Amino acid sequence: MNCYYCDKIRVVDATYVPTEATHDLASGAPRCARHWRFLCGNCGEPRHFMSMAWCEKGGELFCSWCASDRREVTANFWGWEYYFEYQSPFTGQWCAALDRLEFEGGFPFPRGEDLANALSPELQLVRYPVREIQSRPEGNFRDEDARKNWNRNAARWDAGYDEDGDDNRRYQSDEPMLDMLGDVQGLDLLDVGSGNGYLCRKLTRRGARVTGVELSDEFVQISREEEDQERMGCVYHRGSASEMSFLSDASFDRAVSNYVLMDLPDYASAVREVFRLLRPGGAFVVVISHPCFSCGPCGWDTPAQDSPRREDRLAFRVDHYFHRGPTLGQWEGFDPVLSFHRPLRDYWETFAGTGFTVTGFEEPSITPRGRRELPRSRVMHALRVPYSCIFRLEKPTR
Secondary structure, rough: OHHHHHHHHHHHHHOOOOOOOOOOOOOOOOEEEHHHHEOOOOOOOEEEEEHHEEEEOOOOOEOOOOOOOOOEEEEOOOOOEEEEEEEEOOOOOOOEEEHHHHHHHOOOOOOOHHHHHHHHHOOOOOOOOOOOOOOOHHHHOOOOHHHHHHHHHHHHHHHEEEEEEEEHHHHHHHHHHHHHOOOOOOOOEEEEEOOOHHHHHHHOOOOOOEEEEEHHHHHHHHHHHHHHHHHHOOOOEEEOOOOOOOOOOOOEEEEEEOHHHOOOOOHHHHHEEEEEEEEEEEEEEEEEEEEHHHOOOOEEOOOOOOOOHHOOOOOEEEOOOOOEEEEEEOOOOOOEEEEOOOHHHHHHHHHHHHHHHHEEEOOOEEEEEEHHHHHHHHHHHHHHOOOOEEEEOOOOOO
């Protein structure tokens, strides 16, 4: 049985000599040692060979997770249209991933004993069985559970943000969300679940008078520290979106909730509170993770499940769509993130039952800015499934 990657290369390069597979033999992508997983010289974790680079100056392998930065370089080789470069945490040098090094003849382990020492000792990838992660009914969760969860993750979350948020917000959902909010110049605006305050600051720059409400003490501290530095006029309250009695009825022209409702144990009360706080004719824009693509044991199916290449992903898998309840998302570098899955219709029914009229609905893919600035592989990947959906709701004028 030949190595999966050797056979892929052989299809486009008849001179390439394939090697027999020795690892992950029961999978759809059995691999030889050269195309297996290597141990990072920084964190010690095993990673896919395309997620590893060789720092010649430092004399060490390092992985994409430990890299100071990463980028995709457009270049056709062996049927691929790009390769990864990672910035060494040891020297700051930009280093090509091991697949590109092999193509260029610079693979760092020409001798078998050196290769064996660098390899992960695993013989196969561990494929964990699907398991239930709901430990108790949704109704038994309280705001305190969500508050503690986000307090643990706030600093790590904030570290991945700039003034435009993260890549998902920058290149996919923020632009249509802001379009739905419309011109906010001179308006009173409420950010429900304001997180680290990036959106409050963004809307203040557009001329709004912004109030943020956030459950996490850590996020509120981060937001207020930023406000102390910039003096933009944003006001932040530490409180629950489901009970905002500290704010007066009909005191806002617009409200926004950006990836928040799916994280709330009692999202319906939060919707009712926003309805109370909006002036007649006011609009509420809601962004949530798309329930159709974030349910059950969801994820991309790939022959080599640890591959960093998006084009290797064959299809997106979802299950248990009608199962309502809490989930714990496993994100690299974070404590498990608590959220609550609900079918899409639950949101529609809650919005209508509260008294809102749904005047807009969007499933963002990739914005014009994303098409300009992102590598082609990421643009094409963003066109496959929507990660979020956006509602525009209006409160009747009377």
